[in-house]
Amino acid sequence: MNMHETLLERMKHGLLALRQEDGSYRDGSLVDIRPTAEIVHGLLRLHIEEGVEQSLRWLLSKQHYNGSWGEEMHHATIRENTLATAVIGETLLAAHRRFHDKRYADAARKSFTFLLSQEMQPGSFAKIPEHKEDILNVDAACASFFHAFYLIFKEQRAADARDRILRHLEKSQLEDGAYPYSVVEKDSPQQIPLRDPYYHALTLFFIMRTQQYPSLSVSIRRAFAWLDAQLYRGRFRWDNSDVLFSLGSTPAYAFSAACFHAAKLSSLPLTLSRLHVLQRRDGLFDPFEHVGSWQSLQGLYREITGQLPLAAKMQHIKERCKRIVKSRSSHPDLFYHSQIFYALSTLQGELL
Numbered sequence: 255m256n257m258h259e260t261l262l263e264r265m266k267h268g269l270l271a272l273r274q275e276d277g278s279y280r281d282g283s284l285v286d287i288r289p290t291a292e293i294v295h296g297l298l299r300l301h302i303e304e305g306v307e308q309s310l311r312w313l314l315s316k317q318h319y320n321g322s323w324g325e326e327m328h329h330a331t332i333r334e335n336t337l338a339t340a341v342i343g344e345t346l347l348a349a350h351r352r353f354h355d356k357r358y359a360d361a362a363r364k365s366f367t368f369l370l371s372q373e374m375q376p377g378s379f380a381k382i383p384e385h386k387e388d389i390l391n392v393d394a395a396c397a398s399f400f401h402a403f404y405l406i407f408k409e410q411r412a413a414d415a416r417d418r419i420l421r422h423l424e425k426s427q428l429e430d431g432a433y434p435y436s437v438v439e440k441d442s443p444q445q446i447p448l449r450d451p452y453y454h455a456l457t458l459f460f461i462m463r464t465q466q467y468p469s470l471s472v473s474i475r476r477a478f479a480w481l482d483a484q485l486y487r488g489r490f491r492w493d494n495s496d497v498l499f500s501l502g503s504t505p506a507y508a509f510s511a512a513c514f515h516a517a518k519l520s521s522l523p524l525t526l527s528r529l530h531v532l533q534r535r536d537g538l539f540d541p542f543e544h545v546g547s548w549q550s551l552q553g554l555y556r557e558i559t560g561q562l563p564l565a566a567k568m569q570h571i572k573e574r575c576k577r578i579v580k581s582r583s584s585h586p587d588l589f590y591h592s593q594i595f596y597a598l599s600t601l602q603g604e605l606l
Contacts, residue, residue, distance in 0.1 A: 272588065310349050336381050337381060339369060390435065398463040434447035435453045458478075505590055507529050528543075
C-alpha cells in the first residue's frame with residue numbers, strides 16, 4: 255500500500271465514524287452540507303457505496319428551490335453559496351454517472367441554472383448573491399462543475415461558461431504565476447493582490463479538473479512553478495501568505511498533492527509526506543498545522559515592512575499574531591477533514 259492509499263484508508267475509517275443516521279456527516283453540533291458532499295464524492299471515487307445513497311438523499315433534501323445549497327459556519331448561516339452549490343452539484347453529477355438516478359440529474363440541472371445566474375462579469379461569479387467580490391477559487395469551482403455537466407449532458411452553455419472562466423482565471427493570474435485570492439479592482443479598499451498557498455492550490459485543483467491543459471499550458475506551468483516555490487523542506491512557507499484566515503491550512507497539502515499527481519510532478523512525495531506527519535491517530539487532521547517560530551517572525555517582519563497604510567498594517571499584524579496562536583491550539587473540524595479526503599481521493603479513484 256503506497257502513501258496516499260494509507261492516508262485514505264485511515265481517513266476513511268475516521269470519517270465513517272462521523273456518519274449520522276440521516277446520512278449526513280458531522281463532528282459536533284454544527285451541520286454543514288458541503289463536507290458531506292465532499293466525503294460522498296471521495297467515497298464514490300474509491301468505489302465505496304455503503305451508506306452513500308442515504309447521504310445523497312440527505313443532500314437532495316437540503317437543496318433550495320432555486321437550485322442552490324447554503325453553508326453553515328461557526329459565525330454565520332449563508333442561505334445561497336455558489337462554491338458549495340458547485341461542489342455539491344458536481345457530487346450529484348458523479349452520483350448520476352454511478353447510479354443513473356434521474357433525481358441526481360434533475361438536482362444538478364437546477365444547480366446549473368442557479369450557477370449561471372451568479373455570473374457577474376464574463377467568467378466571474380458571486381460567492382453569495384449579496385457578495386460581489388470576485389474570488390478566484392469560487393470561479394474555478396464553477397468551471398469544474400460546468401465541465402462535468404458538459405461531459406454528461408453535452409450542454410454547450412456549460413462548455414462556454416467553463417471556457418469564459420478559464421480565460422478569466424488566466425487573465426487574473428499574477429506575473430509570478432500565483433492565483434490571488436481575489437481580483438483587486440481599481441476602486442477596491444484592498445490595495446494588493448493576496449497570495450496564499452492554500453487558495454492557490456485550491457484554484458489550481460479545480461482548473462486541473464477541467465482537463466483543458468493545452469489551452470492553458472503556459473499559465474499552468476507558471477502556476478505549478480509558483481506552488482512548488484512555496485515549499486521549503488516539505489512545508490509551506492506560511493510567512494509568505496497574505497490571506498491570514500487560512501494561515502497553516504492543512505488541506506493546502508492535499509490539494510497540492512492532487513495537482514502534482516495530475517501533472518506527474520516530483521513534488522508529490524513532499525506533500526504526501528507532510529500529510530503523513532500531520533495525520534492524527536484517528537486518521538483525521540487538525541485544520542491548521544503549527545506555524546514555526548522562525549516563519550512567524552518572518553511573517554511579522556514582512557507585515558511591518560510592507561506597503562500598507564499604518565492602520566491596515568497594524569490590523570494585519572494583530573490578525574497574523576492571532577492566526578499563529580490558533581495554529582498552535584488547533585482542534586478537529588470536519589470542514590477541513592472533508593477537503594483533504596476529497597482532494598486525496600483523486601489520486602486513487604476514477605475521474606469523477
